[in-house]
Amino acid sequence: xxxESPVATVPPDDAxxxxxxxxxxxxxxxxxxxxxxxxxxxxxxxMVAVPTLLVLWLVWLPGILSVVLSFTRWEGIGGVDTIEWxxxxxxxxxxxxxxxxxxxxxxxxxxxxxxxxxxTPLGVFLAVLLDKELKGGxxxxxxxxIPIVLSLALVGFMWQLIYSRDQGxxxxxxxxxxxxxxxxxxxxxxxxxxxxxxxTGYVMLLYLAGLKxxxxxxxxxxxxxxxxxxxxxxxxxxxxxxxxNVIVLVITFIEALRAFEIxxxxxxxxxxxxxxxxxxxxxIVGEASRIGFGSALATIMLAISSVFVVMYLRIALKExxx
Amino acid sequence: xxxPKSEAHYLATxxxxxxxxxxxxxxxLKGALGTGAVLxxxxxxxxxxxxxxTSTGGSGGGGGGGGKPSGxxxxxxxxAGGDVPQMRRDxxxxxYQKSSxxxxxxxxxxxxxxxxxxxxxxxxxxxxxxxxxxxxRMQFFADRGLxxxxxxxxxIDGIGDAFQKAATGSDGKQYFVPDxxxxxxxxxxxxxxxxxxxxPPTTLDEMVTLSKxxxxxxxxxxxxxxxQGWPGMGTFDILNMRINGYDFHVNLMAxxxxxxxxxxxxxxxxWRELLPYHQPDALGRDWEEAAQSLVANxxxxxxxxxxxxxxxxxxxRGDVDFFTxxxxxxxxxxxxxxxxxxGYCMSADPDNEEGAKDFLKYISSPEAAAAMNEAGxxxxxxxxxxDLSGLQPIQQKAGxxxxxxxxxxxxxxxxxxxxxxxxxxxxxxxxFIKNPDDVDGLTKKIEEQxxxxxx
Numbered sequence: 001x002x003x004e005s006p007v008a009t010v011p012p013d014d015a016x017x018x019x020x021x022x023x024x025x026x027x028x029x030x031x032x033x034x035x036x037x038x039x040x041x042x043x044x045x046x047m048v049a050v051p052t053l054l055v056l057w058l059v060w061l062p063g064i065l066s067v068v069l070s071f072t073r074w075e076g077i078g079g080v081d082t083i084e085w086x087x088x089x090x091x092x093x094x095x096x097x098x099x100x101x102x103x104x105x106x107x108x109x110x111x112x113x114x115x116x117x118x119x120t121p122l123g124v125f126l127a128v129l130l131d132k133e134l135k136g137g138x139x140x141x142x143x144x145x146i147p148i149v150l151s152l153a154l155v156g157f158m159w160q161l162i163y164s165r166d167q168g169x170x171x172x173x174x175x176x177x178x179x180x181x182x183x184x185x186x187x188x189x190x191x192x193x194x195x196x197x198x199x200t201g202y203v204m205l206l207y208l209a210g211l212k213x214x215x216x217x218x219x220x221x222x223x224x225x226x227x228x229x230x231x232x233x234x235x236x237x238x239x240x241x242x243x244x245n246v247i248v249l250v251i252t253f254i255e256a257l258r259a260f261e262i263x264x265x266x267x268x269x270x271x272x273x274x275x276x277x278x279x280x281x282x283x284i285v286g287e288a289s290r291i292g293f294g295s296a297l298a299t300i301m302l303a304i305s306s307v308f309v310v311m312y313l314r315i316a317l318k319e320x321x322x
Numbered sequence: 323x324x325x326p327k328s329e330a331h332y333l334a335t336x337x338x339x340x341x342x343x344x345x346x347x348x349x350x351l352k353g354a355l356g357t358g359a360v361l362x363x364x365x366x367x368x369x370x371x372x373x374x375x376t377s378t379g380g381s382g383g384g385g386g387g388g389g390k391p392s393g394x395x396x397x398x399x400x401x402a403g404g405d406v407p408q409m410r411r412d413x414x415x416x417x418y419q420k421s422s423x424x425x426x427x428x429x430x431x432x433x434x435x436x437x438x439x440x441x442x443x444x445x446x447x448x449x450x451x452x453x454x455x456x457x458x459r460m461q462f463f464a465d466r467g468l469x470x471x472x473x474x475x476x477x478i479d480g481i482g483d484a485f486q487k488a489a490t491g492s493d494g495k496q497y498f499v500p501d502x503x504x505x506x507x508x509x510x511x512x513x514x515x516x517x518x519x520x521x522p523p524t525t526l527d528e529m530v531t532l533s534k535x536x537x538x539x540x541x542x543x544x545x546x547x548x549x550q551g552w553p554g555m556g557t558f559d560i561l562n563m564r565i566n567g568y569d570f571h572v573n574l575m576a577x578x579x580x581x582x583x584x585x586x587x588x589x590x591x592x593w594r595e596l597l598p599y600h601q602p603d604a605l606g607r608d609w610e611e612a613a614q615s616l617v618a619n620x621x622x623x624x625x626x627x628x629x630x631x632x633x634x635x636x637x638x639r640g641d642v643d644f645f646t647x648x649x650x651x652x653x654x655x656x657x658x659x660x661x662x663x664x665g666y667c668m669s670a671d672p673d674n675e676e677g678a679k680d681f682l683k684y685i686s687s688p689e690a691a692a693a694m695n696e697a698g699x700x701x702x703x704x705x706x707x708x709d710l711s712g713l714q715p716i717q718q719k720a721g722x723x724x725x726x727x728x729x730x731x732x733x734x735x736x737x738x739x740x741x742x743x744x745x746x747x748x749x750x751x752x753x754f755i756k757n758p759d760d761v762d763g764l765t766k767k768i769e770e771q772x773x774x775x776x777x
Contacts, residue, residue, distance in 0.1 A: 073777070075741075076441060077466045089774075097770040100749055165606045166615065182549060182606020184756060267549055271605050271752045287740040289441045290775070 063302065070296035076289035083292075090296035101297075104274040107188060108304075111195075111275070112256035119196040120252055123203025128233065130204070131211040141208070144201040156265030159194045184272025191273060194262055199255060203248055210244030211237070246315060253308045257301070276301045391676035394425040398449035400436035406632045410694040417693035418684050424677050434550065444468040448669035450678040451685075456488040456663035457732040458575075460498050462740060464491035470668035470675075471495045475683050480707035488663055499682040500665040500704035501690075504628040505724050506556050506733075507644040507659070514619050515643075522645035524656075526564075526592075529648045533599035536622045545621035546600035547612035548755055551748035554604070555734035557625060558751060559660050562589045564650040568658040568729035575738040577776035582765040590765065592650065594758040604755055627662070628701065628720055642716055646723070657728035662736055665704070739775060746771045 036044070070091070073084045094101050126144060130137050147155070162169045163180035171177060180190045214237055222232035238245070260277040263269045269278025276297060283294030397415065401407040408430070415426045429449055436443070436453070443452075444463055454460055454469075463469050469491075476486060476496045489498035508522075515521070518539065523529040533543035548554035563571050566585045573579045574586070601612060601621060613633035615621040624630055631642045649656035666685055672678045684690055691708035702721045703710075710718060724730065735743035750768050754761075 075466070077445065077468065093771075093774050097767060097774065099753070099767055163606075164611070165603055166611050177603070179603035179606040182603050184605075187606070267605075268551070270551065270749055271549075271756065283741075283745055285438065285442070287437055287440050287744055290741050290745065 066295045066298045066302070069292055070299045072292040072295075074289075074291040076284070076291040086292070090293050091300075093293070094296055094300070100270075100274045100279055103272070104269075104276045104279050107273070107275050108257060108259070110188065111192065111259050112253070114192050114196065115199055115252045115256050119199035120203050120248060122196075123200045124207050124248075126200065126204045127207035127211055130208055141204075144204050146201070147198045148201050148205075152261045152265060155194070155198070156262065159190075159262075160266075163190055181266055182271070187266070187272045191262055191266060195259065198262075199252075202251070202255075206248055206251070207241075207244060210241050214240055242319075246312070246319075250308075250312050253312075254305075257305050257308070276304075391422070391424060391674070391680040393674050393677055394427055395451060395674050395677040395681050396427045396429065396449040397681070398436075398443070398452035399428055399430045400433045400453045402430035402432050413693045413696060414685065414690055417690060418681060421689065422680060422684065424680070426681065444669070448671075450672040450674055451666055451668055451681050454498065454665065454667045455732070455736050456485075456498055456500060456665060457736050458738065459732075459736045459740060460489070460667065461491050464495075464497040465493075468670050469497045470670045470672060470678075472497060472499065472668050472679060472682055475499060475679050478683060478686050478705075480688060480705040481686055482704075482706060485663065485704050489665070498665050498667050499686050500663050501685055502665075502701040502703050503661050503663040503724070504701040505644075505646075505659050505661045505720055505727075506560065506625070506627050507646055507720075507723070508623045508625050509616065509628070509630045509642060509644045510623040511616065511619065511638075511641055512643045513641050515622075520622065523648045525648050526650045530596075530599070532622075537599070541619070542601050542615065542621045543599040543623065544596070544601065545612040545616050545624035545626075546604045547607035547609045548604045548752060549606055549608050551744075551752065552733075552735055553609045553612075553626065554751040554755060555743070555747060556627070556660060557593065558589065559731060559734050560625065560647045561592055561650070562586070563658040563660075563729075563731065564647060564654060564656060565589055565592060567654045568731065571658075571731055572737070575734070577738070577742075577772060581768040581772055582762075586765055587761050590754060590758070590761040593754070594761070597755070597758055605752055627660075628716075631716065639714060639716075644716065644720070644723075655728075657726075659724075659727050659730060660733045661724050661727070661730045662733045663704070664701075742772060742775045746775065 069083075071085060071087055073086050073090075074082060126140075130141050134140075150158075160168075160181075165171060165177065165179045165182065168180065170180065178186060181187050218236055218240060219232055222236045227235065258277060259275055260269075260281070263273045263275055263278055264281070267273055269275055269282065280294050280297045280301065283290045283297065399408075399411050401411050411428070411430075415428055418424070419426055427449075431439075440454075440463070445468065448468075460469065473495045476489070478486075478499070481500060485500045486496065489496045489500060491497045510520075510522075520532060520535070523532050536543040546553075546557075559571065562574070562585075565588055566574075570579060570585060574581070579585070601607070601615065604612075609626060609630075610633060612621070613624060613626070613630045616624045616630070617634050617638075625647060628644065631639055634642055646656055646659060666682055668675070668678045668682060686705055688705050688707040688709060691703040691705055692712075695709070695712045702717060702724065710721070731737055734747060738747075746768060750764060754764055
């Protein structure tokens with residue numbers, strides 16, 4: 001889906017910079033094409049054309065079709081002739097008479113804030129600790145990373161065992177009767193705990209990979225200059241890690257916006273767990289096929305994520321100009 | 323609506339008027355069998371008479387077209403999970419393979435997932451035969467050309483005229499073969515009630531009194547769960563049918579009555595008065611968990627489909643009994659219930675049409691019922707020739723109980739548009755359970771959304 005597009009833009013970033021330089025150099029020496037053999041030229045053309053077509057076909061076409069369909073009413077059954085044009089009625093309905101919409105937007109924002117405030121710093125912190133090569137570091141590394149590897153169905157089941165009101169672990173131990181998944185004052189937070197549990201390991205792994213790549217001589221230099229551990233992290237290592245920081249930032253945005261699975265496993269994103277993504281799915285994928293209405297929701301989601309994509313691109317481009 | 327004379331007759335009441343008007347082909351088939359054409363409600367009684375004749379008349383007019391069925395039939399089942407319904411299905415498949423020599427390739431998917439994906443499933447590579455439901459939900463897809471015409475299979479020996487009507491699409495052709503149905507009733511544990519001296523209530527006031535009694539005895543009166551979204555629809559349906567009657571239910575589901583009308587508000591108001599006797603925190607609970615509280619004698623009764631008894635351990639199922647939801651308005655009475663029909667359809671484009679039709683015909687036969695009987699708990703068989711001797715008393719009682727009803731509804735999500743049921747009614751009923759005090763606001767929102775969907 002179109003939401004995935006930011007992912008596709010992550011890898012280039014800095015890795016691309018050297019190529020760009022080489023290209024610029026190549027440009028200076030008059031005609032590049034003259035120096036490329038016929039075979040090279042075909043290879044280059046294919047390497048550019050095939051991914052471009054794939055992106056157009058798999059990302060842009062469905063994205064644009066979603067926007068187009070958002071102005072229609074369609075059951076998703078039968079040919080194009082069964083599509084009825086209704087202008088902006090879907091949008092009007094979403095903003096005026098669709099009760100789950102407002103909570104969904106709120107929940108996505110809460111999701112974003114929580115992901116920023118808890119798993120991201122925590123993941124960074126764990127990565128820094130593990131980078132010290134503590135005793136049993138590998139064990140902890142695996143332990144923190146396992147949640148990401150587990151299949152979603154299993155994660156949902158595990159947390160169901162913990163949160164179930166009548167038969168769950170928490171209520172059994174504490175003797176409480178909190179309805180963790182049903183009471184909408186707590187269920188979002190209960191699910192967020194499970195999400196943070198997954199997200200922390202992810203951030204940790206990314207950051208750990210980045211830390212391993214930091215030149216140890218930088219830290220040595222810092223400590224020789226008398227910097228404390230904290231100072232050397234925040235003043236030296238953290239700035240050097242800028243590319244990784246940007247990636248973690250972007251991943252947090254993306255994860256918050258496309259949050260879906262865990263909520264879907266719990267209760268299909270209803271009753272206090274509404275998210276924009278579950279509303280889209282509920283309207284399009286279920287037995288109900290309100291393709292037009294669901295597309296309008298997806299378009300709104302696309303618009304929101306575009307804001308972040310633009311922000312990211314600006315940062316990334318500035319980086320490249322330097 | 324007149325009281326039906328037989329099970330076949332009451333089932334006929336399921337059929338929406340649009341279908342009843344268009345049974346040309348069925349009439350033709352009936353005519354061919356010498357039982358006379360049946361086109362309208364008054365003629366139904368004669369159809370019941372004719373039904374007897376059909377069942378004694380041997381093989382009926384069924385059977386596919388030309389060659390003998392052979393090869394492999396793919397079978398999409400909505401039962402997975404190793405419980406009773408799956409055991410029944412496995413027994414069915416085994417028995418069919420043995421008797422026909424065909425191979426059945428089963429693709430089982432979890433019940434809810436199957437339903438949620440039905441739209442894509444039918445437009446994609448649907449299995450030759452798949453489980454589905456009778457009534458509006460079948461017609462909706464049949465009208466759109468996604469379900470195969472199985473008129474060839476009909477009439478089926480022992481399957482009543484009314485079941486046939488419920489299997490008929492709006493064009494008068496059959497798209498469905500019934501297997502079983504079950505009533506929505508109040509389920510309770512007999513021995514526990516005898517021990518405590520409780521008796522089944524017949525009016526709402528008695529039910530409230532009994533509930534208060536149970537509460538003072540430290541028991542939760544009515545087990546309740548709505549995490550899955552559909553169980554609450556049952557409660558809405560029955561209150562609506564008790565307060566406003568069956569005809570209002572039909573019109574409301576068809577989008578012809580307003581959801582913000584005084585009638586609907588009254589349903590929610592009555593429900594709100596009953597909520598204190600329901601198990602609290604229903605939105606975090608699966609129906610299975612609610613049924614477990616009944617098994618453990620923590621709850622006194624549970625209004626659910628009769629399948630609730632499957633949650634009882636096998637040796638305790640004889641102890642389960644039920645009664646119909648009590649009367650609320652004496653002018654309306656208590657002779658309407660939800661009793662959904664389950665069964666099977668053929669895909670619009672089957673790989674093995676002969677085999678699919680042969681399998682469908684077998685599914686509704688007494689032999690299939692016998693095979694499934696052995697494997698575990700059946701519900702109530704659609705085929706009147708099925709041997710009932712192996713059934714538990716509660717099922718025989720349920721069969722008679724259904725036959726005694728004046729009107730039968732399918733269920734909220736089977737009687738109305740699927741998109742309305744899932745995107746509007748599930749969240750709305752959950753919203754009501756969470757915040758039962760704002761009925762005016764809630765019903766207004768439902769009506770606004772209904773208008774946007776029923777266009």
